[in-house]
Amino acid sequence: MVIYDVSLPIWEGMDVFPGDPRPRIRRVQRREEGAKANVSILELGSHTGTHVDPPFHFIDGERVDELALDRLFGDAFLADLTGKETEIEAADLEPYGSRIKGKILLIKTRNSAQWGRGFREDFVYVTKGAAEWMVAQGIKSLGFDALSVERYGAESEVHLTLLRNGIYIVEGLDLRAVEEGDYHFACLPLKVRGGDGAPARAVLVSHGE
Numbered sequence: 082m083v084i085y086d087v088s089l090p091i092w093e094g095m096d097v098f099p100g101d102p103r104p105r106i107r108r109v110q111r112r113e114e115g116a117k118a119n120v121s122i123l124e125l126g127s128h129t130g131t132h133v134d135p136p137f138h139f140i141d142g143e144r145v146d147e148l149a150l151d152r153l154f155g156d157a158f159l160a161d162l163t164g165k166e167t168e169i170e171a172a173d174l175e176p177y178g179s180r181i182k183g184k185i186l187l188i189k190t191r192n193s194a195q196w197g198r199g200f201r202e203d204f205v206y207v208t209k210g211a212a213e214w215m216v217a218q219g220i221k222s223l224g225f226d227a228l229s230v231e232r233y234g235a236e237s238e239v240h241l242t243l244l245r246n247g248i249y250i251v252e253g254l255d256l257r258a259v260e261e262g263d264y265h266f267a268c269l270p271l272k273v274r275g276g277d278g279a280p281a282r283a284v285l286v287s288h289g290e
Contacts, residue, residue: 145276157266
């Protein structure tokens with residue numbers, strides 16, 4: 082069994098979506114100064130790094146602490162679309178149809194290679210048509226390797242299409258070390274009461290031979 086950590090580390094200089102608060106990490110107790118333990122204060126936005134978008138992020142729906150965790154845990158398929166330069170369309174996903182139905186879908190793009198280089202507005206994104214195709218396949222959740230599934234500056238059509246149909250969104254995945262194929266996916270967001278989103282630790286587990 083091989084476990085892949087596909088989460089972004091949280092640190093003060095990390096990439097954030099424009100307008101979101103930047104993380105601050107302050108050590109308030111230090112062992113080297115006589116404290117019994119090291120203790121820090123974390124200040125970060127609810128959509129920092131690898132995070133989960135619940136329906137409540139855009140509509141009157143489930144908050145992050147109300148999510149059905151079985152939709153963020155289970156069989157997944159990772160589609161490698163690193164050759165796409167701009168957008169992910171339904172036609173790009175149709176060849177995977179039989180391997181995606183009823184599973185968690187993860188999409189790897191050239192975005193994964195850009196982590197740590199600063200936010201870029203020209204990231205690869207998902208189109209509304211592709212989102213509608215995912216709904217038709219009955220996927221449980223969508224995992225994506227950018228801080229948004231939506232084209233930068235666009236309306237929220239992709240988010241709304243997915244979230245209104247009960248498909249949770251995991252953004253900010255780092256998929257550069259994993260290849261296309263079947264995996265077991267586990268993603269647990271922080272249980273923020275009434276939250277519009279929360280950072281998460283996400284892992285992929287290979288099925289083995």
